Amino acid sequence: MKENIWSRMLNLDRRWIFLFIGVVCIVPFFFPFGLPVLPTAHVISIFDYVENLGPENAIFVSFDFDPGTDPENMPMAVAVTRHAFSRHIPVFFTANAPLAQGMLESGLAYITNPALEGYFHVVSWQEWAQYRDQGITERDQLEAAWEADGNVLPANSSGWVFEGRDFAKLGYLPYFSLVILGMTSSIASQYPEDMNGNPLVEMPMLQEHKSLRDVDLAATFSGTAACTWWITYGREKIGLPVAFGVTAVSATDYTIFIQSGQLIGQMGGLRGAAEYEVLLQNAGYFDKPDRAFIGMDVQNAAHLLILFFIVLGNIAYFAGGFHKKGALLKGRR
Amino acid sequence: MYETIGIWTAAIFTLAVYSFLYKENPLYRLGEHLVVGISTGYFIVVTYEQVLKPRLIDPIANDGEYILFIPALLGLLYITRFFPKIAWLSRYPMAFIMGTSMGVGFPLSMKASVLRQLEATILPLYSAGMPWQIVVGNVVLVLGTLAALIYFFFSKPHKGPFFGTGSKIGIWVIMIGFGATFGFTVMGRISLLIGRIQFLLNDWLGVIK
Amino acid sequence: MKRTVPLMIVLVGGVLMIIQYFIPHRISQDIFDNYTIWVPIIGAFALALGVGSLTRLHGHKVRNKAPNWPYSLAVLLPIYLMPIFAFFVPVSFGGGMDEPGFYHFAFMHIQVPIQSTMFSILAFYIASAAFRAFRAKSVLATILLLTAVIVMMGQVPIGELLGSWFPKLGLWIIDFPNNAAKRAIGLGVGFGILATQLKIIFGVERNWLGGAGE
Known part of the structure; x- marks a missing residue:
């Protein structure tokens, strides 16, 4: 076949395309547009649901993803956790795979990192033992007693989080679908101790919420179909309310569960996380949104470039008459 | 010190993996192999700390729950897989897990994936005050589901007004579904790249906030 | 012993668990609770x-x-x-214990x-595919491509700038025609799962026995 401008264009070394996308994903970080992200119904419904919970309720935040989908799933899990911590809603943290447990630790390390603005200051299980011994376990009383003893919240912190009162790290167990089922009867029988080896049965949040039946929401953040376990084994067994935070690739597969009422709402990809960050900011929890929102600027530019590639590729294909002539040159790079 | 070395190591491995885009090279291969090794090693540690210690060793040693020897022995049978003469014994734990989990899953899967989905497709197309786009959407949802199901029904030839037209509409609906997935896939792939670039520019180089 | 016993274990275990679901008696619940405690222990050894x-x-x-x-x-x-x-x-x-270890x-x-x-890395490949593979070669391919473009642009703020109908149309596509397609596929998968579960329980499907000797 004779070479012309169109064939040369279509046979372009793909490394040039790699370079284009790389540049387009770097430049907007230096010149942010800061375009607004408008929250959609699927995300607002999760936010509103959590907004109506308080210290007397409890939720599960399940880190069901591995490092591969960390950039998509982590901002969602972080946003929901920060929301729950801000409202003093007790959070049980689980993970459906060993590497997911690593992501759980990494997410909590980010939320509680004193070097970051708006972090949550952790008071470990051991640190507030004396207050437990005095019978002080109610959330507001505990915080008042803790601060009365001279503990001052750092200026850049959003609040205290007491291990065992505000959160419990349950972590990973094999055959997690059956673990969800087991927790519909008893959480402590599945997890005798937390990830740090602390006895769960002694924790106030466990004493108030013994099984999934006493839990008000399970939010799963997942890069695989494992998120549906929470629907099959939690929702269908005991009516547990479930919310999804899934990768964009699988987001369109699970909207059927929203329509069927099996799911409260869903965050899809980076956009979903950015929407939740905007909702947190609008509600006055934090001064500014987090990393997902910043990433949306780059997403704009990249989508425009991909659109440009699709249009250009089609123009070259049809203008060059390749739809008639059959295959393009073989052995393209 | 720890953080600095950590960020530099992560940055070097990130660039090593990206070097694959130019050409396959030994650094990329090293990364590829390390991922398998480290994740398996991590798996061992987490399994011991999360399962074997708190659920098996501690209850037997501290509380005398000797009944837990039964699942432990059953689990140990997996290892017979490495000894050809008695490898068949590894089928026992597999059979136990397989059979019971299938039985546990059957009624719940039936509810979650079939009954609730059918129920959700039987919906009122119109009610007072419903916006027109929802009414149209409901019609598309109900007829579209039916049409797509007809497309997947291969026991009858796709001919005639019902099966022929139905399957034709069905494939259109399926293409729209795949198109939506594709649109989201582009977003997802770019998001993953954004995450890594944020790491390089922010955490490593510190040139953006 | 080598094939029949495992198949019997699957049959008995499967049927018992299905029955257990429909009999919420204390005893059956206790058995079930113990079972869920045992399973992770067995699973750990699979490592x-x-x-x-x-x-x-x-x-x-x-x-x-x-x-x-x-x-x-x-x-x-x-x-x-x-x-x-x-x-x-x-x-x-x-060398100390203050910082996390190796x-x-x-x-x-x-x-x-x-x-x-x-x-x-997949981001680079999808960009390359956008240029070289996504062609409006037929009516069906054009439908797929148009839907993808609308949904893709509807997901980013710049799409909202182009017109407020963009994201709305994108969401409508996801909530209705997309749901129709995914529900049909989901029902197919759902029936497939149920059939496979029954086939395994009743010993029709035996591939899981693997090659561990006859």
Whole structure:
């Protein structure tokens, strides 16, 4: 076949395309547009649901993803956790795979990192033992007693989080679908101790919420179909309310569960996380949104470039008459 | 010190993996192999700390729950897989897990994936005050589901007004579904790249906030 | 003993668990609760299969100096060093215990960046595919492409600038026609799962027995 401008264009070394996308994903970080992200119904419904919970309720935040989908799933899990911590809603943290447990630790390390603005200051299980011994376990009383003893919240912190009162790290167990089922009867029988080896049965949040039946929401953040376990084994067994935070690739597969009422709402990809960050900011929890929102600027530019590639590729294909002539040159790079 | 070395190591491995885009090279291969090794090693540690210690060793040693020897022995049978003469014994734990989990899953899967989905497709197309786009959407949802199901029904030839037209509409609906997935896939792939670039520019180089 | 007993275990276990679901009696619930405590313990031992297989495969390559055998060391060493660092030498670079140790380091600063970067490489390939493979060759391909473009632009703020109908149309497509397609596929998958579960329980499907001898 004779070479012309169109064939040369279509046979372009793909490394040039790699370079284009790389540049387009770097430049907007230096010149942010800061375009607004408008929250959609699927995300607002999760936010509103959590907004109506308080210290007397409890939720599960399940880190069901591995490092591969960390950039998509982590901002969602972080946003929901920060929301729950801000409202003093007790959070049980689980993970459906060993590497997911690593992501759980990494997410909590980010939320509680004193070097970051708006972090949550952790008071470990051991640190507030004396207050437990005095019978002080109610959330507001505990915080008042803790601060009365001279503990001052750092200026850049959003609040205290007491291990065992505000959160419990349950972590990973094999055959997690059956673990969800087991927790519909008893959480402590599945997890005798937390990830740090602390006895769960002694924790106030466990004493108030013994099984999934006493839990008000399970939010799963997942890069695989494992998120549906929470629907099959939690929702269908005991009516547990479930919310999804899934990768964009699988987001369109699970909207059927929203329509069927099996799911409260869903965050899809980076956009979903950015929407939740905007909702947190609008509600006055934090001064500014987090990393997902910043990433949306780059997403704009990249989508425009991909659109440009699709249009250009089609123009070259049809203008060059390749739809008639059959295959393009073989052995393209 | 720890953080600095950590960020530099992560940055070097990130660039090593990206070097694959130019050409396959030994650094990329090293990364590829390390991922398998480290994740398996991590798996061992987490399994011991999360399962074997708190659920098996501690209850037997501290509380005398000797009944837990039964699942432990059953689990140990997996290892017979490495000894050809008695490898068949590894089928026992597999059979136990397989059979019971299938039985546990059957009624719940039936509810979650079939009954609730059918129920959700039987919906009122119109009610007072419903916006027109929802009414149209409901019609598309109900007829579209039916049409797509007809497309997947291969026991009858796709001919005639019902099966022929139905399957034709069905494939259109399926293409729209795949198109939506594709649109989201582009977003997802770019998001993953954004995450890594944020790491390089922010955490490593510190040139953006 | 080799085939019949496992098949009987599957049949009895499966049928008992289905019956258990429909009989919410205390005894059946207690049995079920104990079962869910046992399962993770059994599952934990399955890890030995993975570790054993990897060790055998890569140990063989190292012993025989197979091509590229040094890479096998990059698999074998971390498998065994990770537990050693976690349980026996939990020290950090400074030699103290204040900072996280090598075990934590290897996961957070080697595993996580490599794995997430590997996934992110797909962004480059999807860009390349957008240019060279996504063609409106037929009516169906055009429908797919148009839907993808609308949904894609509806997901980013710039789409909202082009017109407020963009994201609305994108969401409508996801909530209605997309749901129709995914529901039909989902029902097919759902029936498939149920059929497979029954086939395994009743011994029609036996592939899981594997090649562990007759």
